[in-house]
Amino acid sequence: MSRPLSSHSVPPSLEQQLNRELELLRLPEAPWMPRRTFQGHKVLDVAIIGAGMAGLAAAAALKFLGIVNTRVYDSAPVGAEGPWATHARMQTLRSPKDLAGPALGVPSLTFRAWYTHLHGEAAWEALDRIPRLVWHDYLQWYRQALELPVHNRFRLLDIESVQAPGLNGPIARLEFDVGENDERRTVHARHVVLATGMDGLGGANIPAEIRNLDRRVWRHSSEIFDFSALASRRVSIVGGGDSALDAAATALEAGAAEVDIYVRGTGFTQINYWKAFTHAGHRYGYSLLIREQRAEMLGFLLRQSTPPARGTLKRLRDASNLRIHFGREAGDFRLRAGTLAFRAGEVQCSADFLILATGYKTDLRQRPELHGLLPHIRFFEAGALDGRIPEAARTIPELAADFSFRAATPDGEALLAQVHCFTGQALLNVGKICGDIPGISVGAQRLAQGIAAKLYQAEHAWQRDALRSYDEQEITDDALHTLYTRTAAPMPPSATRRPHFA
Numbered sequence: 001m002s003r004p005l006s007s008h009s010v011p012p013s014l015e016q017q018l019n020r021e022l023e024l025l026r027l028p029e030a031p032w033m034p035r036r037t038f039q040g041h042k043v044l045d046v047a048i049i050g051a052g053m054a055g056l057a058a059a060a061a062l063k064f065l066g067i068v069n070t071r072v073y074d075s076a077p078v079g080a081e082g083p084w085a086t087h088a089r090m091q092t093l094r095s096p097k098d099l100a101g102p103a104l105g106v107p108s109l110t111f112r113a114w115y116t117h118l119h120g121e122a123a124w125e126a127l128d129r130i131p132r133l134v135w136h137d138y139l140q141w142y143r144q145a146l147e148l149p150v151h152n153r154f155r156l157l158d159i160e161s162v163q164a165p166g167l168n169g170p171i172a173r174l175e176f177d178v179g180e181n182d183e184r185r186t187v188h189a190r191h192v193v194l195a196t197g198m199d200g201l202g203g204a205n206i207p208a209e210i211r212n213l214d215r216r217v218w219r220h221s222s223e224i225f226d227f228s229a230l231a232s233r234r235v236s237i238v239g240g241g242d243s244a245l246d247a248a249a250t251a252l253e254a255g256a257a258e259v260d261i262y263v264r265g266t267g268f269t270q271i272n273y274w275k276a277f278t279h280a281g282h283r284y285g286y287s288l289l290i291r292e293q294r295a296e297m298l299g300f301l302l303r304q305s306t307p308p309a310r311g312t313l314k315r316l317r318d319a320s321n322l323r324i325h326f327g328r329e330a331g332d333f334r335l336r337a338g339t340l341a342f343r344a345g346e347v348q349c350s351a352d353f354l355i356l357a358t359g360y361k362t363d364l365r366q367r368p369e370l371h372g373l374l375p376h377i378r379f380f381e382a383g384a385l386d387g388r389i390p391e392a393a394r395t396i397p398e399l400a401a402d403f404s405f406r407a408a409t410p411d412g413e414a415l416l417a418q419v420h421c422f423t424g425q426a427l428l429n430v431g432k433i434c435g436d437i438p439g440i441s442v443g444a445q446r447l448a449q450g451i452a453a454k455l456y457q458a459e460h461a462w463q464r465d466a467l468r469s470y471d472e473q474e475i476t477d478d479a480l481h482t483l484y485t486r487t488a489a490p491m492p493p494s495a496t497r498r499p500h501f502a
Contacts, residue, residue: 014117015145018108025106029066033455034462038164038171038188045069045455047174047189051150052082053139054422055195057102057440059148061448064104067455071187073154073176081152082197084136087224089246092129092311095437102142104441109145111138129311153179156369159192161415168458170414190458191451193403193420198222198360198435200423201370201397205361209333210354217340218354221247230353231255236340238262238330239357245308247355248322249315260323260351262330262344269305277301277431278438286431287401295380298428362395362425373419376412377405380428397421399429402450403443417454422447 022028036043045067048055051074059072074081103109115138116124143150158175172192176185194200204220219225221243227250235256237244240263248259286294316322328344333354335341340351364374378398398406403426405416422443424435433443456463 014108014114017113018106018145021106021108027064027106028068029064031068032066032463033069034459035069036167038162038167041186041188043164043167043171044071044187044189046071046191046193046451047172047187048072048193048195049156050074050081050195050197050200051076051143051152052195052197053102053437053440054197054435054444055081055193056139056143056146056148056150057104057444058193058195058422058447059150060102060109060142060146061104061441061444062451063146063148065448065452067448067452070149072148072150073156073187074150074152075155076152078152079140081150082136082139083222084132084139087222088132089221089250090132090242090309090312091315092131092309093135093437094129094242094309097124097127097130099437100441101437102139102440102444104445109142111135114138114141129309154185157184158369158372159419160372162188164188170418172415172418190455191418191420193422193447193451195422198424201367201421201425202361202363202395203366204356205358206356207331207333207358209331210356213333213340214335217335217338217352218356221355221357222360227251227254232257233352234258234260234350235353235355236260236262236330236342236349236351237355237357239359240265240268240326241306241357241359242309242312243359244355244357245312245316247357249312249319251355252316252319252322256321258321258323259319260325260349262328262349263324263326264329265305266327269307271304272307273301273304274306274432282431283433283439283442287429291380294428294431364395364397373405373412373416376407376409376416378408396425396428399426400450401430401446402454403430403434403447404450420447420451 033045046062046069048058048070051072055072055074059070062068062070076086080086098112100110107113111130112124115127115130115134142148155177156174157177158173160173161170162173164171167190172189174187174189174192176187177183178185199222204222206220210218221239230251231254233256235248235251235258237247237251237259238261240261244261244263248261251259286297289297325344328347330342330344330349332343333340340354342349342351342354364370364377380396380398399421400406400417403420403422405419405421407413407416422434426434426443430443430446431439433439433446
C-alpha cells in the first residue's frame, strides 16, 4: 500500500533551487486563455484522466506553457495513483537510475536531484536501480512541488460531446463517480487527456475459459490481492515476462509451498531491443515516418521478448521450490474438488491457485466510459499493414501527432480532435514517448504544445482583440515629452484597455 511522505522528507533547499531554475527559464508562462462558462458552469481548458507519471507530466507541461485552467482526476485515493504502491511487485525499476524522466528539462525536477538532496551524492553513487516505492515517493513530491491540481477518487463514467456555439465548436462533458457515496459530478472541458496507464484502452488479457472459474482460485497479476493467503499452497503462473517472475518471487516470499511458471516461449532472451529505441532520432523522427515504416519497425520490437530484470533474477536465484517450464502453453482450465486442473503442452497439471501474468489487451469495448467515442474512432487496418505488426496490435487506434484520436466518421471529427490518448497505446503512432520513463518528457511537451495550438485556434478572435488592446508602455510619457515639444504634433493619449485573463 501507499506510504505517505513525511512533511520533513525534502529539504527546503531543493524546492528553493527548483523555483530558482524555473525563474531563470521564465516558467511557468503567464496565463493567456480566457475563462469560459457553459450553462453557468466553468469550462476547463484541459481535463486529465489519471494522476500517475504520465498525467502529472502532462499537467506540468501544460502549466509551463501558461495553460492553468486544468484539473487532473484519478480514481485512486491520495498516494495510491499509478501502479507503484498497488499492484507493481518488482523491488526496483527496470529503467536506469540516471534517466531524466518527467523533469521536462528542469534539473531540479529529476529523480537524481530529489534523491541526492535526501541522501547525498555517496548514496546516489551506491544506488544500482531505483527502489519501486522510492520512485513512488518521488512522484508524490513532484506533484506537491509543482502544485498540480489533482482531484482523487474521481472515477470517469462517460465522455460525450456537447455543442457549445459560443466556444467555437463542441466541448466534452465528463461524468464522474466521486468518493464512496455514489455522488455524481459533471465536468466540462475543451480537451481531455487520457493518461490512464497500461489498461486505459482495454483491460487485463484474460482468456474466456478463465473468466468463468471461481475467483477464489485465480487472479490476474494486475490485480491487488493478499499474497499471504498463498502460504503453503501450490501456485501456478502463466506468462514469461517480468510480471510473472515478480509474482513468483512475491508468492515465494509469502511462503508458497511450490511455484510453477509456464512459459509459451522456449527460453528467456538476453537482448532488450527496446533500449535501442530511446535515442533522439526515434523520439523526434519516428512519428514522421509513413505508417508502413512505423509498423515495420514497431512490429519487429513487439515480436521480441524482453529479458528478465537483473534484480528479479537475483531475487529468485536461491528459490529451490521454483520451477520454470518453457515451451508449455497452458489451457483447458477446470476446477475439480477445489483443485485447479489444466493442461500445459501435453502434460496434465494441477495447482491450488493460478496467477495470470498475461499482460493487457487493447479493446475499447472493455471501457464503458469510452463507449460514446468508440463508433467514431479510426483503427489501424490489418490489411494496410501487410502483417507488419502482430494481430493483437491491430486494435490500436490511429492518433494524430498531438495524441488526439483520428476519426472514422465525420460526426466524430470535432470531438475526437479534442480527446488525447497519452498512454502506451500511442506507441505505434508516435513512438516511445509516452507511458514509459525514458521519453515521457518529450511526449508531455509535444502533447502540451499540440493542445496549446488548438486552444489558440479556438480563441483566435479573443486573442486578436487581446493583441489589439495590449497597452504595456515601453517608455513613459515623460521620456517622450521633450521630443514632442520640439514638434508641432500634440502628444498622443495613452491606451487604457488591457486584456483580461481572470
